[in-house]
Amino acid sequence: MNLDHIIVEFDRALKTLFVKKNEIINFDKNKDFSSRQMSSHDEKLSASLMRxxxxxxxxxxALYAGQRLMAEKTSVRExxxxxxxxxxxHLNLTGRRLGELGARPSSFDPVFYSVAVFIGVLAGSFGDKWSLGFVHETEKxxxxxLDEYIARLPERDTRSRSILGKMxxxxxxHxxxxxxxGGTPLPLPMKLFMATGARIMKKISYRI
Ligand SMILES: [Fe+2]
Ligand SMILES: [Fe+2]
Known part of the structure; x- marks a missing residue:
């Protein structure tokens, strides 16, 4: 870890949290009509799920940023x-979709980012083998x-569903x-701890 890397990650954090997502992503853009046919109840549900x-x-x-800072091998950093x-x-797609649904990102995102970057640094500090194992478990x-949320989306929200499918x-x-x-499978208590953390994040961002 050196100062240059820290500055790059800090810049990225600011962009993740505060830059307006105006990047046009060429994804399924001709099919963006589903939300117009949705009831306000369904639109609200979609917005909560997509938030x-x-x-x-x-x-x-944040997790990847923390882990990248601590990566030992160049191949792992890459x-x-x-x-x-x-x-x-994914961040841009979900952010744009939230906007289309007339909703805003969670007010807690800066808190989530800060906690996750700390967890990423911590995971990375155990070495590449464990850090890669952490990525594997997170992505699993x-x-x-995503399977659960694809099933929970209103039937008519095909746009959100295809975004989650692509993700x-x-x-x-990943x-x-x-x-x-070279990732190593994590021990069960660690997996449960991660799932609990994710559950708390989801409970909060579903509402706020
Ligand atoms: Fe993702
Ligand atoms: Fe991922």
């Missing part, structure tokens, strides 16, 4: 950088979560890549 997913992607940026590019696209839990594909790839790069 959770957006906060999840804020956390993904793997994290590559994953972060895709996570940034995210994959499960799931990427998260599965999990596989982490194991192939």
């Amino acid at each position: 959770v997913n957006h906060s999840g992607e804020v956390c993904a940026q 793997l994290f950088s590559k994953a972060m590019e895709e996570e940034a696209s 839990q995210v994959e499960k979560h 799931k594909e990427d998260e599965m790839k 999990a596989d890549n982490a194991i192939h790069a």
Whole structure:
């Protein structure tokens, strides 16, 4: 870890949290009509679910940033950088979708980011093997979560559903890549601790 890396990560944190998401992402843009046919109840439900997913992607940026700072091997740092590019696209997709649904990101995102970057640094401090194991477990839990949220979305919200479907594909790839790069499976108490943390984040961002 050196000062340059810390400055880069700090800049990224500010962009994740405060820059207006005006990047145009060429994703399914011709199919953006589903929300117009949704009831206000359904639109509210979609907004709550997508706010959770957006906060999840804020956390993904922070976890990877923390872990990248601590990465021992260049190949691992590069793997994290590559994953972060895709996570940034998830962040933008969920952020834009929230806007389309007339909702705002969670007010707790700066708190989530700060906690997650600390956890990322901590995970990274145990070495690449464990850090990659942490990525694998995180992405596996995210994959499960996405399945659950895809099922909970209102039937007519095909746009949000296709965004989550695309994200799931990427998260599965991130999990596989982490194991192939030498990740070690985490012990059960650690997995449960991570799931509990995610549950708290989801409870808060669903509402606020
Ligand atoms: Fe993601
Ligand atoms: Fe991911």
